[in-house]
Amino acid sequence: MTPLLLIALLFSQPSPSGDVNDTTRITESLIAEHTVYFDIRNNSFEGADSLLAAMERAHFVTLGELHNRTCLGELSETLLRYLEPHGYNHFAVETGPYSARKLQELIREGKPAVSKFYAQYSSGLFDFVPIPFFKGESDLAMLSAADSLGYELWGLDQEFYFSYAYLIHELALLAGESLTDEQERLQRKLTRRLYWMNRRNQIFSGFQLSCRLQNDEPLRVYLGSFEDADHPDIREIVDAFNATLEIYCLNEQGQGSESNRMRISYFKQKFDRNYDAALLEEQEPKVFLKMGSFHMGRQRSPLNELDMGNHIAELAGRNGQSSVHIYYLNRFFDGKDMKGRSGWEDSERFISAGDRKKWALTDLRPLREQLINGTLRGSTFEMRSIMNYDFIIIPPEDEWVGKHW
Secondary structure, eight states, X not given: OOHHHHHHHHHHSOOOSSSSOGGGBOOHHHHHHTEEEEEEETTEEESOHHHHHHHHHOSXXXXXXXXXXXXXXXXXXXXXXXXXXXXXXEEEESSOHHHHHHHHHHHHHOHHHHHHHHHHHOBTTTTBOSSTTOOBHHHHHHHHHHHHTTOEEEEOSOOOTTOHHHHHHHHHHHHGGGOOHHHHHHHHHHHHHHHHHHHHHHHSTTOOHHHHHHTOHHHHHHHHTTTTOOOHHHHHHHHHHHHHHHHHHHHHTTOHHHHHHXXXXXXXXXXXXXXXXXXXTOSSOEEEEEEETTTOOSXXXXXXXXXXXXXXXXXXXXXXXXXXXXXXXXXXXTTEEOTTSTTOSTTHHHHTTOOSSSEEEEEOHHHXXXXXXXXXXXXXXXXXXXXXXXXXXXXXXXXXXXXXO
């Protein structure tokens, strides 16, 4: 069975149940046969030899994450530290391009500068933040390590849903002495308006914040007043603001598929821009990417899209290089065992390998060979995951990140 045919089967028919022997189906014991356990001590791997060997040969490593997990920051920092001596110095993340640079600028001032920024633009009552996925102490440690190791952050996403107030303020800061009285007046007005709009958006379903802002006259005038600015960051913020509003507005209007496709296209454009720039200075740039697990698989995503992970796998293939795709899952999370719990049924056989005290590493590559050969079958979720990822990593006891501010 070819990979193309197998992928087609994943989205065209359910996994068979009556015509396949038990020995050819994915079971917990089969997952256990391909799982080893390792530790992370002082941000170094102890064990995980198959993963380390694969990453040493690769030019791209992708981490498909579950967001806002404490152990995720620890794992990401350890990967950054391991990869840097092997030629990696680019770190692509699920934020806007300007926000990635802002984070790097702030962390260079020290962790308190990042926390002060989050405190200024976040809401404790409604739990929204200006830049996502960097809200925990372990995320700050990861960010600090990335910068100290010499990584350049690449933001691949549109700017975040709750970034509008901070970006409006950034435009004024970047304009500096050239900021006009009218721009300053509009900035103050928009800051007040957004304060209340954000809160109404949290209370009233169907508020359509981004669609409202697309048609907001003061915002249009404010953004338009910067369109002729010479500062490249100002131009980027204005362009990103408009693209962000369009992506989110489509979703608010019930066009989620179109919104998602536009977002994926945005990922790829931003990655290619950064990668092409890196090629001017390096013969073979090496990149570590950390994004949500829907985005990082090498084949089609659960939404049946060829997402960022596929873009990386295709690029590696064209270059005669390799990419490693890691899937982060939880078993013991927030004081509970997820095995057997509602919502975790699809991944139950995978997470059965989890251990409360050790990190679990499941090598999916041998299972993928069996799927391609037609000698192994499983559920749609299991087959898609195996085709998409090379390894599954399950941390020991994990929990939601706490705020660092």
